[in-house]
Amino acid sequence: MGMLLDATPLRPIYGPAPVAPVITGSNAFDWVKRQALVSGGTETDWASLMLAVRDKQDRNAFAQLFRHFAPRVKAFLMKAGSDAATAEECAQDVMATLWQKSHLYDPARASVATWVFTIARNRRIDMARKARRPEPEAVLWGPDEEPDQADVYQADQETKRLSAALADLPEKQRALIKRAFYGDLSHSEIAAETGLPLGTIKSRIRLALDRLRQKMT
Amino acid sequence: MTIRHHLSNPLLMAYAAGNLSEAFGLVVATHISLCDECRARLETFEAVGGAVVDSADTVAMADGSLESVLARLGPQDAAPAPRKRGFFPAPLADYVGGDLAAVHWRPLGMGVRQAILPTARGASARLLYIPAGQAVPDHGHRGTELTLVLQGAFRDESDRFGVGDVEIATEDLEHTPVAEAGMDCICLAATDAPLRFRAMLPRLLQPIFRI
Numbered sequence: 497m498g499m500l501l502d503a504t505p506l507r508p509i510y511g512p513a514p515v516a517p518v519i520t521g522s523n524a525f526d527w528v529k530r531q532a533l534v535s536g537g538t539e540t541d542w543a544s545l546m547l548a549v550r551d552k553q554d555r556n557a558f559a560q561l562f563r564h565f566a567p568r569v570k571a572f573l574m575k576a577g578s579d580a581a582t583a584e585e586c587a588q589d590v591m592a593t594l595w596q597k598s599h600l601y602d603p604a605r606a607s608v609a610t611w612v613f614t615i616a617r618n619r620r621i622d623m624a625r626k627a628r629r630p631e632p633e634a635v636l637w638g639p640d641e642e643p644d645q646a647d648v649y650q651a652d653q654e655t656k657r658l659s660a661a662l663a664d665l666p667e668k669q670r671a672l673i674k675r676a677f678y679g680d681l682s683h684s685e686i687a688a689e690t691g692l693p694l695g696t697i698k699s700r701i702r703l704a705l706d707r708l709r710q711k712m713t
Numbered sequence: 714m715t716i717r718h719h720l721s722n723p724l725l726m727a728y729a730a731g732n733l734s735e736a737f738g739l740v741v742a743t744h745i746s747l748c749d750e751c752r753a754r755l756e757t758f759e760a761v762g763g764a765v766v767d768s769a770d771t772v773a774m775a776d777g778s779l780e781s782v783l784a785r786l787g788p789q790d791a792a793p794a795p796r797k798r799g800f801f802p803a804p805l806a807d808y809v810g811g812d813l814a815a816v817h818w819r820p821l822g823m824g825v826r827q828a829i830l831p832t833a834r835g836a837s838a839r840l841l842y843i844p845a846g847q848a849v850p851d852h853g854h855r856g857t858e859l860t861l862v863l864q865g866a867f868r869d870e871s872d873r874f875g876v877g878d879v880e881i882a883t884e885d886l887e888h889t890p891v892a893e894a895g896m897d898c899i900c901l902a903a904t905d906a907p908l909r910f911r912a913m914l915p916r917l918l919q920p921i922f923r924i
Contacts, residue, residue: 555783562779567771574772584775588782599792605756610763617731617762627735627833630742632752633803636792651760658764676730677765683727683737684857690726694757702753709749712795 540564542608543652550598561608562591569616576620576678586623590616602636604643604704607655613677620679641711647704654697661692718878720744720751722758724859729758734836736903739808740859740879743901746802747877801863805901808838813899816840823847836905843867843892843900856906858882860890865898867891 545561548554566587573583593615594601601611621629637643662670669691676686720741727733728741745752796803799812808830809815818826818840826842836856843849845865859881866875869888874880882888892898 550789553789555786558786559779559783562782565766566774566778568766568769570774571770571772572766575769580772583772584778587774588778591782592785595786596790598789606759607763607767609767610756610760613762613766614759616766617729621731625735625833628808630735630739630804630808632742632755633746633796634793635749635752638792655760655763655767658760659768662761662764662768673761674765676726676732677762679730679732681727681730681732683721683723683733686723686726688722690761692761694761697760698753698757701756702749705749705753 541652543603543648546594546598546601546608546611547603547648549595550601558591558595561594565594565609565612566591569612572613572616572678573620575674578620578623582623586616586619590619593619600634600636602643602704603651604647604707605651605701607651609655610651624679635705635708635712637708638711643704644707647700650700654700658692658697665691714747714877715875716748716750716877718872718874718880719748720754720879721881722754724881725751725755726758726761729755729762734903734905735832736830736836736838737857737859737905739804739830739832739838740861740901740903742804743802744861744877744879746804805863808832809840818842825849836903838901838903841898841900841902843890843898845892845897846894848889848891855884856904857884858902858904860900860902863899863901865896866893867898867900868893 540560542561542564545554545557548557549561569590570580570583570587573586574580578586590612594612597615601608606614618629662673665673672681672687673690673692675681724733724737724741728738733741741755745755799806801809801812806812809828816828818828820826824844824847828840830838830840832838841849841860843865849867859879860874861879862874862876864876866873867890868874869880869890871880871886871888873893
């Protein structure tokens with residue numbers, strides 16, 4: 497077990513980031529797997545499965561992601577107003593997009609659940625209206641660069657904590673947030689405060705973006 | 714560029730949820746292309762969407778669903794080459810169909826020009842060109858108006874807005890934006906209701922100019 501202790505410690509949210517060695521895609525994959533072992537390892541580690549899809553075209557990893565996420569995407573689309581047949585078809589499309597556009601997955605900024613959500617959301621918009629869907633300019637890692645190892649592991653953990661925080665909200669507040677994400681609320685109906693602890697997530701994404709910008713210049 | 718006026722949380726959350734009009738979505742996407750602070754907030758709201766999906770109920774997929782998706786998995790897309798930066802951020806360049814030279818300006822009088830961008834009904838987006846020192850006729854709004862500065866700066870009764878800043882003007886704001894001296898001001902503006910001019914003449918011209 498001595499080897500496991502060599503893994504870079506998770507860095508604090510605030511303060512200077514430690515200098516991380518440049519790692520390749522497959523190193524990042526192994527590192528995430530080690531972290532999953534360190535943290536107990538009984539829960540499925542979506543990030544390393546997604547990196548296996550992205551970096552190794554691993555169809556078994558894809559099948560595991562499909563079994564977990566496709567039924568949730570289908571439920572999400574039905575809550576957002578789709579009938580069962582349309583939701584089935586779209587959930588399949590969403591999962592196929594997860595494979596095809598895996599280069600857009602940035603584990604330093606989004607958990608797999610978050611990334612699946614954005615694909616499902618885009619599919620829902622395209623289905624609901626013929627209008628175009630303006631997207632921000634992409635900020636992505638180059639082919640020879642990788643995000644900090646510590647960041648890769650955090651986004652999935654944060655989604656777990658955020659899901660727990662969501663479950664702890666008073667029923668009325670939780671229902672409002674869900675309705676917003678099912679596309680039921682306009683911006684003038686959305687409350688400015690969610691009641692969710694989002695500060696640390698924002699700080700971490702901001703740091704990841706700052707590092708990306710440094711690499712790009 | 715120091716951005717002082719950012720997008721509001723409700724706008725970012727509605728965009729993250731995929732429930733913002735196309736015209737407002739264009740302003741949001743363009744601002745985020747310039748502002749990592751709002752990009753981080755947007756991605757935080759997307760993380761909330763991720764938690765909503767993560768903690769959602771499940772509905773079983775049809776028999777053979779996984780096999781049929783596995784059967785159609787082809788080669789993955791390659792990462793695109795980084796795009797060369799022009800005057801317009803990428804989402805706006807897509808709507809204009811090119812950079813600044815590709816804009817089809819229409820004169821509004823007093824040197825002010827506009828170009829309506831093609832978006833779905835319900836809200837409208839346009840580029841505004843205001844010569845340095847020139848005022849845009851004062852107007853109120855029935856709905857919300859978003860104005861993003863792309864070049865120069867303007868001031869109104871509420872504050873100063875420079876490159877990258879967004880003004881979120883609600884129903885109660887009657888304002889007279891004036892472009893600062895020194896440089897012509899170019900803005901991207903979107904409204905979810907027609908503007909309401911106080912003076913008679915612009916009001917008569919409104920249907921003609923579609924502002």
